[in-house]
Amino acid sequence: MWSRYIRIALLLYALGVLAALSGCGASAPRVDFEAERRATSAYAVGPGDVLEVRAWKNEALSHRVTVRPDGFITVPLVGDIMASGRTVMGIAEEIATQAARFYHEKPVVSVEVAELHSYRVYVMGEVSRPGEFTPTAQITVLQALALAGGFTRFADPDEVVIVRRDALGERRIPFVFEQVVGQGDLRGDLPLQTNDTVVVP
CATH class of the missing domain: 3.30.1950.10 (wza like domain)
Incomplete structure (x- = not known):
């Protein structure tokens, strides 16, 4: 009798966990890639330029x-x-x-x-050559990953994020490699602002 109640309680608990997880997924922040692209389309001049x-x-x-x-x-x-x-x-x-x-x-x-001398971006995590890069022109996420030598075998390409700090504050912008490269959705291949950090888990 008690074992039946325990099984029901465990089932209800499992359903609650699944509902909570699905709720978290539904509330994941949506990114306005077009707004981010517009904000980055005009280069901001810096010292040394x-x-x-x-x-x-x-x-x-x-x-x-x-x-x-x-x-x-x-x-x-x-x-x-x-x-x-x-x-x-x-x-x-x-x-x-x-x-x-x-x-x-x-x-x-x-x-x-x-x-161009003040432009710099950073690529950190599971890439072959992490560090600071100072290209002579504005680059996109894919180009930054190429400069860093690409992913290591431990990387999770679909969990890449851009850490950005600007007048709008600090935020994390997702970059899903499969969507951009596999599905051809280039909206996510954003131009990088100076001091952007691309983090590859």
């Missing part, structure tokens, strides 16, 4: 400058402009706005990254 400032029909403003350790650049006529953490479009707009004080018409200014 070399910028090419070009002003249409204006040699006085056209200049190649290096972002100083304090994040500023010095532009002729304009003076110091904060560049670190900003996009080239934002920097160009501020240069044009500041320079407008010296001209009858607001100059047309463009800024390009001539040399």
Whole structure:
């Protein structure tokens, strides 16, 4: 009699555990890959980067400058402009706005990254060559894994995460290798921001 009650209790316990597990799976955070891609599409300039400032029909403003350790650049006529953490479009707009004080018409200014020196990403865990990488252009998760020599035989490729810290805070973005490579869903192959860490368990 008691053994029957024990079996029923164990069955109910097992069902409760399964329900809890399935509930956890259902509440797993969903990632807006498109939003992450948009946030990373424009490179944020950093110290050490070399910028090419070009002003249409204006040699006085056209200049190649290096972002100083304090994040500023010095532009002729304009003076110091904060560049670190900003996009080239934002920097160009501020240069044009500041320079407008010296001209009858607001100059047309463009800024390009001539040399990339502040961009760095990290790959940790079960890869052949873990560590810090400083590519000369922005790379994606797959490219970072290739730089790190690929997975070791102990890796779990479907449990890879990107640890990202930016203005939105710190978060873990999943990268499922089978979905990206096996199923061709390239949304998960996100461009990496500087200081992103790819963790391979």
